[in-house]
Amino acid sequence: xxxxxxxxxxxxxxxxxxxxxxxxxxxxxxxxxxxxxxxxxxxxxxxxxxxxxxxxxxxxxxxxxxxxxxxxxxxxxxxxxxxxxxxxxxxxxxxxxxxxxxxxxxxxxxxxxxxx
Amino acid sequence: xxxxxxxxxxxxxxxxxxxxxxxxxxxxxxxxxxxxxxxxxxxxxxxxxxxxxxxxxxxxxxxxxxxxxxxxxxxxxxxxxxxxxxxxxxxxxxxxxxxxxxxxxxxxxxxxxxxx
Numbered sequence: 285x286x287x288x289x290x291x292x293x294x295x296x297x298x299x300x301x302x303x304x305x306x307x308x309x310x311x312x313x314x315x316x317x318x319x320x321x322x323x324x325x326x327x328x329x330x331x332x333x334x335x336x337x338x339x340x341x342x343x344x345x346x347x348x349x350x351x352x353x354x355x356x357x358x359x360x361x362x363x364x365x366x367x368x369x370x371x372x373x374x375x376x377x378x379x380x381x382x383x384x385x386x387x388x389x390x391x392x393x394x395x396x397x398x399x400x
Numbered sequence: 401x402x403x404x405x406x407x408x409x410x411x412x413x414x415x416x417x418x419x420x421x422x423x424x425x426x427x428x429x430x431x432x433x434x435x436x437x438x439x440x441x442x443x444x445x446x447x448x449x450x451x452x453x454x455x456x457x458x459x460x461x462x463x464x465x466x467x468x469x470x471x472x473x474x475x476x477x478x479x480x481x482x483x484x485x486x487x488x489x490x491x492x493x494x495x496x497x498x499x500x501x502x503x504x505x506x507x508x509x510x511x512x513x514x515x516x
């Protein structure tokens with residue numbers, strides 16, 4: 285049972301380069317999201333999706349794009365990398381739940397990105 | 401706006417001690433709260449999800465409680481072991497979309513060290 289899988293685990297980019305962080309889940313979860321974790325800032329939501337074809341912005345979306353063409357995959361694209369995007373990125377997923385019963389969120393192992 | 405606070409930021413205990421980690425939140429209108437464990441350089445591992453109707457939730461040596469009226473949750477770890485050393489994070493959902501939230505508001509964590 286793989287859960288949430290993120291690739292790559294580590295990446296170094298030069299300023300201005302673009303890249304895609306991959307996220308895949310095998311739990312048939314409707315909801316997927318991307319967070320970044322920075323020292324002293326905690327985890328902050330970048331983008332999220334409530335199902336295939338539906339995405340929306342979180343609190344720090346600038347410089348990132350997402351799309352959700354399948355239930356399983358939710359890639360995060362950095363359009364033109366900047367040093368401020370040096371961070372650890374986490375992908376999460378959860379089932380949609382029923383009513384007010386919010387379901388458990390599962391996280392991937394993270395991608396450590398350095399922009400030089 | 402939901403704010404989540406975890407105090408203390410760090411805690412060091414001898415092996416075998418029972419301990420309590422604290423989590424406070426400002427908006428008591430939550431449906432649940434989730435506790436995570438994060439090992440250095442690793443992702444977040446879900447420990448317990450406690451619904452608002454459940455005053456307590458238990459898994460092995462872990463017990464989480466939720467008191468909405470006081471805006472507090474506690475994670476009790478019984479008979480601590482060196483393998484419990486990690487950062488413990490609590491998170492509450494922030495509801496800003498119809499049909500369910502995709503934002504988890506995280507505390508900044510308590511770094512636990514259990515000394516042999």
